[in-house]
């Protein structure tokens with residue numbers, strides 16, 4: 001059946017019609033009224049308690065619809081283990097890290113008001129438009145060279161701490177990053193002022209991002225994390241996977257995001273919200289890796305589904321399929337999970353049909369919930385234009 005996503009208006013979202021969230025939501029809901037200067041940041045597709053989707057024909061919450069018959073709708077699970085989103089970003093999101101399951105349980109037990117659930121929160125982001133993100137620490141040699149090349153950073157962090165990255169690897173990096181995160185406001189201000197002066201007429205990507213972040217979040221320590229973390233420029237279709245303990249931030253652009261159902265975030269900057277520095281520093285993985293190695297590549301599902309590209313993270317909670325059909329393909333088979341799935345159409349038109357469901361005419365913006373009793377095989381027919389959709393489901397591949 002068709003569903004309507006839940007729209008979020010967080011401050012960092014793209015405004016009005018420029019938001020991908022609006023572009024897609026409008027095509028799925030003719031009654032949707034767009035306000036020009038309002039941010040439209042996220043479209044949530046799933047049964048999450050903080051923003052469940054609605055059944056399009058009745059307006060009922062997807063969460064209550066599912067709860068009526070978990071067995072035939074989502075294969076007997078208590079609720080969907082994942083949440084699918086579209087994000088449209090004008091202003092950077094906080095630099096953050098997510099705990100693994102064990103740590104999430106500990107943090108939730110100790111600080112239930114801050115860490116509201118005991119679950120982990122791995123995420124995958126797939127770019128819909130040119131997309132900019134910070135992901136993981138850079139290789140140690142790169143961080144060492146970056147920090148050494150700016151007197152302002154040497155003064156802030158201390159040359160002996162910076163040298164530790166060369167001599168002590170991950171432990172040295174932890175010392176150096178801890179020094180950054182625990183520096184007092186006045187020292188951080190001085191360092192940022194010096195770098196801002198230096199980067200005024202610099203046309204490197206790093207300098208450009210530094211200026212943007214400094215304008216949006218004046219004197220936030222997060223802008224100095226730029227020298228530690230990989231700056232990743234993604235093309236539409238490129239993806240990154242954010243495992244537990246990996247620092248990251250989404251900076252600009254539109255993407256599909258899929259994650260486990262959790263809200264557990266430990267923040268490190270670019271936010272007015274609470275920064276839990278001690279838990280952050282003890283949780284991070286300081287090994288570092290190359291920017292190119294952070295791109296998360298899909299594989300073709302199998303020989304019978306040559307146009308289905310599977311993004312399969314190393315966790316059970318979710319996987320994402322991208323189905324991209326060449327113009328000469330007129331019918332195609334979609335695989336449904338025994339726990340149900342959610343499909344978002346990005347472009348093209350088609351008819352969708354299967355056992356136990358009515359035939360649906362779907363198009364760009366359509367969001368379809370496939371219950372577990374539908375399928376396992378669902379047909380796309382009468383396919384027109386370049387058809388692309390994303391499908392989120394339990395990772396039972």
Ligand SMILES: [Zn+2]
Pocket residue numbers: 096097098123242248
């Ligand atoms: Zn995250």
